[in-house]
Amino acid sequence: MRAAQLFNGRGTTSASPIGPTNHDAVPHATGASATDASSKDGESSKAKELLGIHHLITQYGNIQAIKGISIYIDKGEIVALIGANGAGKSTTLLSVSGVLTPTSGTIRFNGQNISGLPSHQIVRQGIAQVVEGRAILAGLTVLENLMLGAYIRSDRNAIEQDMDRMFDRFPRLRERSGQIAGTLSGGEQQMLAIARALMSRPKMLLLDEPSMGLAPLIVEEIFNLLRELNEQGLTILLVEQNAAQALEIADRAYVLASGTIVRSGSSSSLLADEHLREAYLGAAR
Numbered sequence: 001m002r003a004a005q006l007f008n009g010r011g012t013t014s015a016s017p018i019g020p021t022n023h024d025a026v027p028h029a030t031g032a033s034a035t036d037a038s039s040k041d042g043e044s045s046k047a048k049e050l051l052g053i054h055h056l057i058t059q060y061g062n063i064q065a066i067k068g069i070s071i072y073i074d075k076g077e078i079v080a081l082i083g084a085n086g087a088g089k090s091t092t093l094l095s096v097s098g099v100l101t102p103t104s105g106t107i108r109f110n111g112q113n114i115s116g117l118p119s120h121q122i123v124r125q126g127i128a129q130v131v132e133g134r135a136i137l138a139g140l141t142v143l144e145n146l147m148l149g150a151y152i153r154s155d156r157n158a159i160e161q162d163m164d165r166m167f168d169r170f171p172r173l174r175e176r177s178g179q180i181a182g183t184l185s186g187g188e189q190q191m192l193a194i195a196r197a198l199m200s201r202p203k204m205l206l207l208d209e210p211s212m213g214l215a216p217l218i219v220e221e222i223f224n225l226l227r228e229l230n231e232q233g234l235t236i237l238l239v240e241q242n243a244a245q246a247l248e249i250a251d252r253a254y255v256l257a258s259g260t261i262v263r264s265g266s267s268s269s270l271l272a273d274e275h276l277r278e279a280y281l282g283a284a285r
């Protein structure tokens with residue numbers, strides 16, 4: 001399947017964005033926000049902050065996977081979490097989305113303390129997650145998967161309109177709306193997973209390794225899609241092992257190693273960092 005077919009229709013929906021309803025989101029301005037971010041050196045201005053994680057510790061039994069990290073994401077940003085296998089990237093996302101309950105620390109979203117809330121309440125606050133490996137419901141149809149993404153909503157007419165717009169954005173999903181999701185290609189499944197997350201109309205999207213196992217052309221299309229969604233107001237926290245690719249679309253990034261943050265800054269400053277390039281970007285470049 002060609003990537004162009006997969007996401008055919010991108011760029012035609014600017015008048016009716018699907019998903020991002022962050023009407024007060026700041027416009028995306030990579031250069032300006034990247035510079036601001038590096039000069040702030042890890043400090044968010046509270047007015048712009050959408051997500052603020054403070055001294056987060058998350059454990060599996062007695063093992064601390066996250067050892068007291070603090071990160072923030074401002075409205076309208078794309079922020080990447082990068083690092084090697086087992087660094088704690090997925091654990092961080094799962095802590096934010098309420099799948100895992102943090103041992104200590106606070107997580108604030110849109111001015112509210114969401115630490116320890118169950119996942120369904122966190123979705124209602126405006127956070128949607130695309131988990132590693134996509135986790136679409138393989139035995140259900142494409143349409144049923146999309147409907148599940150809207151389970152927190154009761155505005156039936158608006159859901160139908162969003163579904164239509166979603167199909168305009170992803171015509172391949174329209175063609176396959178009655179098909180069992182497990183029979184889709186890897187790229188189509190990733191597309192469905194993102195589309196399903198957007199059906200909850202999130203303010204922030206958490207994505208865990210969206211490039212995993214996909215051909216380079218499809219990965220490029222997915223990253224283009226993320227950039228476009230961000231331009232329409234969606235704030236994005238992106239976990240990627242493919243650090244070089246993540247830094248290309250992110251405004252800022254945090255580097256995780258063994259559950260701690262070892263570096264952070266604007267993507268441009270991290271890309272220019274010789275040590276970081278050797279440690280994390282060598283294989284990906």
Ligand code: ATP
Nearest residue numbers: 060063065083084085086087088089090091092241
């Ligand atoms: P990967 O890219 O491999 O998913 P990651 O940076 O996302 O890596 P995590 O999956 O968050 O890392 O794992 C962080 C640490 O927690 C690792 O040491 C991992 O072995 C451990 N871990 C993850 N899931 C569990 C679990 N369900 N039970 C016990 N330990 C876990």
